[in-house]
Amino acid sequence: MSAKILVVEDEAAISHLLDYNLTAEGYQVTVVEDGDDVVLAAIDTEPDLILLDWMLPNVSGIELCRQLRARTETHQTPIVMLTARGEEEDRLRGFEKGADDFVTKPFSMSELIARIKAVLRRTNPSIAGDVATFADITLDRETMRVKRGQRDIVLGPTEFRMLDVLLQRPGRVYSREQLLDRVWGHDIYVEARTVDVHVGRLRKALNRKNDRDPIRTVRSSGYALDETYSG
Numbered sequence: 001m002s003a004k005i006l007v008v009e010d011e012a013a014i015s016h017l018l019d020y021n022l023t024a025e026g027y028q029v030t031v032v033e034d035g036d037d038v039v040l041a042a043i044d045t046e047p048d049l050i051l052l053d054w055m056l057p058n059v060s061g062i063e064l065c066r067q068l069r070a071r072t073e074t075h076q077t078p079i080v081m082l083t084a085r086g087e088e089e090d091r092l093r094g095f096e097k098g099a100d101d102f103v104t105k106p107f108s109m110s111e112l113i114a115r116i117k118a119v120l121r122r123t124n125p126s127i128a129g130d131v132a133t134f135a136d137i138t139l140d141r142e143t144m145r146v147k148r149g150q151r152d153i154v155l156g157p158t159e160f161r162m163l164d165v166l167l168q169r170p171g172r173v174y175s176r177e178q179l180l181d182r183v184w185g186h187d188i189y190v191e192a193r194t195v196d197v198h199v200g201r202l203r204k205a206l207n208r209k210n211d212r213d214p215i216r217t218v219r220s221s222g223y224a225l226d227e228t229y230s231g
């Protein structure tokens with residue numbers, strides 16, 4: 001099954017290049033050049049990933065990112081932003097608004113494709129169907145098995161999804177609200193402190209007495225996989 005990619009880029013030379021190369025790579029590509037059409041096109045074509053230019057004439061990519069995240073239909077669609085800006089502050093803004101990754105222009109096509117594949121692997125197991133690994137932790141989305149080193153880890157479905165979310169971007173801090181959205185889904189009302197309970201269970205399952213805890217609690221912010229953890 002080939003993934004569908006919605007390309008949002010107003011510069012024809014770049015959008016043609018993207019269309020040509022991504023199609024050659026086996027993706028089904030839809031190109032939108034006008035920022036005003038993006039949300040509807042995304043709802044209509046149900047892409048597996050949106051490649052979104054930061055600099056668009058009418059509406060900025062970052063604003064579109066916010067709009068896409070606010071819609072039920074596109075809430076979870078991975079977004080890779082194309083940006084001429086490499087500044088850390090812009091990246092942080094982008095991640096805050098829900099972008100999954102950034103590629104800075106000018107980019108090499110092979111780098112872009114590698115990043116797209118990585119985001120799809122993380123976010124779309126039904127297409128990528130594979131194993132997420134971080135340090136000595138592996139999570140197999142097909143068999144629903146989790147291991148830390150050689151040890152099998154038995155997780156409940158909520159803890160499994162939570163670990164899966166954390167594994168998608170080691171180091172990224174997820175707020176309780178973001179975890180609620182990603183683990184429970186945004187239509188379900190769950191109290192924020194429920195997140196703490198399930199993080200506690202996840203830790204208990206993962207860690208034995210002398211193990212280093214791979215989950216970092218960031219006070220008043222949320223939780224992350226500790227990117228300095230190396231097993």
Ligand code: CA
Nearest residue numbers: 010053055056
């Ligand atoms: Ca542009």
